[in-house]
Amino acid sequence: MDIIDYSPQVQERFERPVNAGRLLGRVVSGEAGDEASGTRVEFDFRLRGATVEQGAFRAYGCPHAIAAASWVAEQAHGRPLADTTWLDPLSLAALLEVPDHKLGVLLVVQDALESAASHARQTEE
């Protein structure tokens, strides 16, 4: 397996990921992927009303998966969890300099966020 070049942002988030771990207390969670396929991502979000007050992630996957999950957990702050339209995998790929053949990894991260959003919507109902 060859080591590909990772952007400085991916390297930074891989080495010192922001918001890694679980959240204590009452949270809304989402998950996607599986280890056998190479990527699994889980999110916990603590809400104030419908808005994300804090996000956390766990990720099994390549450095791009870890960096993307970290970025999403951080960027969700202050946004309504039920609305995930702000996350565009292609824009995220450009931001983190993720190569085309890794776009599937970002889709798993997006699915995990959608899963949490779906749970949030069910709670609202």
Next chain:
Amino acid sequence: MICSKDIIYLDYAATTPVDDRVASVMCECMTKDGVFANPASRSHQLGRDAQGRVELARREVARLLGASHTEIVWTSGATESDNLALKGVAHAFRDRGRHIVTSRTEHKAVLDSARQMEREGFEVTFLVPEDQGRVTPEQVREALRDDTVLLSIMHVNNETGVISDVAAIGRLCRERNILFHVDAAQSAGKLPIDVDRMQVDLMSVSGHKVYGPKGIGALFVRSGTASRVEPIIHGGGHERGMRSGTLPTHQIVGMGEAFRLAGLEMAAETERLEGLRDRLWDGIRRLGGVLLNGHPEARIPGILNVSFEGVEGESLLFALRELAVSSGSACTSATREASYVLRALGRSDQLAQSSIRFSIGRYTTTADIDRAVEIVTEQVHRLRGLAPKAGDNSERQAS
């Protein structure tokens, strides 16, 4: 210790640095004041001097294999040797039969040559190693047929370091009058070899795995039947017609010196490397969830291949970038497929991808090993800490 760019080199199975003593004799054979002439130019003294150096080197290689110097053919490396053995035998003996036997965990040079022979109308049986990475004599016995012309099995696997029982397999081939080729790129200079005792007819070896230069190798071709091998490179009839091309004196001399030194230092080096490998394994296994790939006893001391549970392979390799290690075979590193060798041993894709081959050698120190254990421990802990855990309801505060 090799510590270039603050990286500890633990990839000796991929290649070794040229030993200073080897580089020194190579330098004697390149420039205008040295032994630079064409060894085939026997019309003058300078050419005969070069030929003398080539023949001395040939004897050193032969000595390490227990062969006669007349049975050594220079090639560009073990890949060419494997190609010459498989294609050369198949082409020369096609009137005898069109069946070849090999294993799924051979080096690509053997596998791809075997597949080429399939395209030329041969039938190839690819054995799946049964005994923790070893092809057993029983498997071979069952696979051999009346029309089998060649069996090709590697002595030591390049990914796992597992040693095959070549002598037992050689006996079977000799009984059936089937030619036996052994890829010994990973064993020459590291294990005692005797081509007569092992009843081997053809053996591939390489210079750069034994602290010699890259771009030079040899094929042992037993006198008699095996020497009917048909060449794959034509043009000048060098090497008794089996491999044409001007002999690279400096590389040949380097390989000869490398093999001489390997023979002299093998016993002491084996003991030292066993100690270092065990120190590395003892350090890493404390992590838990670490699986040894390959046979626990029948393996060379220089290779330790392990899979890490709960860690993704690409992240692991990147996290260990202070160590020059290999994820699977170097020759398959260009692809992202799980190691075909570990898959053939029954490892899942996931565990095959999270495998690391540590290979140690002449310049590896205890300090290198201790630092490697530190790095592996720290990074595997860290990555496992980031990963979701099945059934984990414990709460840990996000940072």
